[in-house]
Amino acid sequence: MPRAAPSASAAAAVARSGSGSAAAAPSSPPPAAAAPRPPSPLKHVEHPSRLQPPTRQQPPPQPPQPPQPPQPPQPATGHSQSSSAIPSRGASRPATPSSMVSSSSAAGSTNTARYVDRLISRANRGSVSQADVDKAQAHFEAARRANDAKDYQSACTSFERAYLLLPKPATLVSTANMYVKMGNASIAAEIYHRLLAESLPQHMHDFIADKLRVIQPSE
DSSP: OOOOOOOHHHHHHHHHHHHHHHSOOOOOOOOOOOOOOOOOGGGTOOOHHHHSOOOOOOOOOOOOOOOOOOOOOOOTTOOOSOTTTSOSOOOOOOOOOHHHHHHHHHHHHHHHHHHHHHHHHTSOOSOOOHHHHHHHHHHHHHHHHHHHTTOHHHHHHHHHHHHHHSOOHHHHHHHHHHHHHTTOHHHHHHHHHHHHTSOOOHHHHHHHHHHHHHHOTTO
16 A cells, blocks of 8 residues: 655655754854953153153343452551541441451452453443443433432442443543442552553643542552
8 A cells, every 4th residue: 555645744844854964053253362462551651750850940041240349358457548538427347467468458459450451441442423422421420310329339330331331531530439439449549540541631630640649648
């Protein structure tokens, strides 16, 4: 007797089972290799203090200042100037031991001569412009006002500036007079000697010689 044909549902089940055994399940891809970790920045960054030395703040540049005149040594017996050449009010200075006067006087004389040399050599010896004349006159007037106010240091500075712009012997005499009033007779005497060595009118020569005899009676 012939075998009955399998039903449709049985055939479908066989087909599903056959395909599942014949076809291999797709394999999963291998895991990707881990990317290398970047080096830690802490191992390669130097401490800021090692990269560059600490910078030190520099003070702002200062404008050039005029040189200060040397201070003469004070004699043990006090000042020899007359009362008319020195201000009535002034602080007294202690006497200097006589053993120190000779060496300090020699050094002071050298510094005084150099200071007067610089003052005279820096004066304008060429043609003087009208602008320089006006500036010199302004400095001269400022010096006179300072002298009237008994500000002899400011007066001396203004007289020197006027002399540098317009080198007149009378302005240099006024400069020396301010040094006398400040008690610095050594610079005043040096200036007087330089002026007496020049060719000056007789009346000015006699006037300067009288000034010199006041601060140096032995001359």
